[in-house]
Amino acid sequence: xxxxxTAWPVTTDLAQGRVVRQVVVSASPATIFALLADPRRHAxxxxxxxxxxxxDGPDRLELGSLFRMRMKGYTTTNTVVEFERDALIAWRHRGxxxxxxxxxxxxxxTEVTETFDYSAKRxxxxxxxxxxxxxxxxxxxxxxxxxxxxxx
Numbered sequence: 001x002x003x004x005x006t007a008w009p010v011t012t013d014l015a016q017g018r019v020v021r022q023v024v025v026s027a028s029p030a031t032i033f034a035l036l037a038d039p040r041r042h043a044x045x046x047x048x049x050x051x052x053x054x055x056d057g058p059d060r061l062e063l064g065s066l067f068r069m070r071m072k073g074y075t076t077t078n079t080v081v082e083f084e085r086d087a088l089i090a091w092r093h094r095g096x097x098x099x100x101x102x103x104x105x106x107x108x109x110t111e112v113t114e115t116f117d118y119s120a121k122r123x124x125x126x127x128x129x130x131x132x133x134x135x136x137x138x139x140x141x142x143x144x145x146x147x148x149x150x151x152x
Contacts, residue, residue: 099115
């Protein structure tokens, strides 16, 4: 069994509106992608406890898919805006921020890069002032640690 690593590198590019974390997971890109492309499994993937379950959407996400999630205290609709099977998937929240997952096969598994991209938000300065990038970084760390633990 491999040890669980903390996420690296820790990148917060406030000027560009992105928070990025990266880990190596002991699973193939196809296996991880199958988890990401199934919105019914997102609650199990989420390390923060915010995602409670899917309300509606397809069984398997693809470019343009809409899916609605029950969150802690609200619901949200997401649209898949980037998609390359077994390598890239990203969905945009109605608030215009994007969660992006890049997968790349490496020795020992898959390099997983998760990005919280708020560059399209109109009020990026306000987003920074209320601490969303810091909270997003913590959420990415927890989610990636949960993903590593799942396949450890």
